[in-house]
Amino acid sequence: MNAGQERDQRLLDPEAHLLIVEDDGEMRTLVARLLREAGFRVSTARDGREMFEVMAEATAPPDLVVLDVMLPGASGFDLCRRLRAQSQVPIIMLTARADETDRVVGLEIGADDYVSKPFAPREFVARVRAVLRRTMNDPGHSVAAARRLRFAGWSLDLKARELTSPCGVIVDLSGAEHDLLLAFLEHPQRVLSREQLMEVAKRRMSLDTSDRAVDVQVSRLRRKIEPDEASPAIIKTVRGSGYVFVPPVTRE
Known part of the structure; x- marks a missing residue:
């Protein structure tokens, strides 16, 4: 494991919340x-019923779902389709069936990886970490290819670096605010720790990299995208963990 992977592991392990769905x-x-x-x-x-109950009761969505294929009621494939239709949560399919067709189906409907039982424990953990690294710390390829990101009526033009409010008003963002918002939009509905946000800041070179600086920039960004105190929170504080960007994000 190289130095970059070790750093990613330190960032991910204490924060990542995994949901295992296995009968x-x-x-x-x-x-x-x-x-x-x-x-x-x-x-x-x-099963699927308990899965959605756990997700509804949690402070924030899980960072990754390990989903068995053969479940009572809705199958893992059905649940994968439902999850993918409403979020980008990473999914690893887990099954005793080693049929190539099943693997292809699982990947085509949106799973990020497919592991057959029995599995080697170290390899399985490595696969989990690899998926988390791709989805939590690296800018998503779909975001990089997008021109515009939309959330809660807002629109961020990635080429022009312009944020437009639901009323059609362009809201000025500083370079640090833009980069921080983009970090949230790259990982919506997922808890990001201050340390992870500082890593984003270091890559983008726009933000003073300290805990206090991150909190200040989040506060400033909130004032711009949550102007009405009575409106639902867009960026939610998760005590002891960091922040979560609440609304889903669509890409164009």
Whole structure:
């Protein structure tokens, strides 16, 4: 593991919340223990109903879902389609079936990876970390290819670097505010720690990289995109963890 990967692992492990959806109690316990020992926070569910209950009750959406294919009720494929239709949460399919067709189907409907049982514990943890690295720390390729990002009636033109309000008014952003907003838009509905936001700041070279500086810039950005105190929060503070960008983001 090189220095960059070690840094990513330090950033991810204490913060990442994983949801395991597995109906087999022994396997569910095994996977949960394996991931907890690797430093992740873990929640579990036995089927799709429990999965959505856990997600509804959580402070923020999970950072990754480990989803068994063969589940009672809705199958893992069905649940993957439903999850992908409403969010970009990373999904790893887990199944005892090694059929190539199943792997292809899982990937085509939006899964980020597909792991067959039985699996090597170290390889499985490495795959989880690899998916998290791609989705949490690196700018998403779909964002990079987009021209415009939309959220809660707002629109950010990536080429012109212009933010337009739901009323059609262009709102001025400083370079640091723009970069911070883009970091949130790249990872919506996912908890970002101050350390992760500082890593974004270091890459973009627009933001003083300290905890206090991040908090100040978040406060300034909030005042611009949440002008009405009675309106729903767009950036939510997760006590002890960081911040989460609440609304879904669409790309054009």
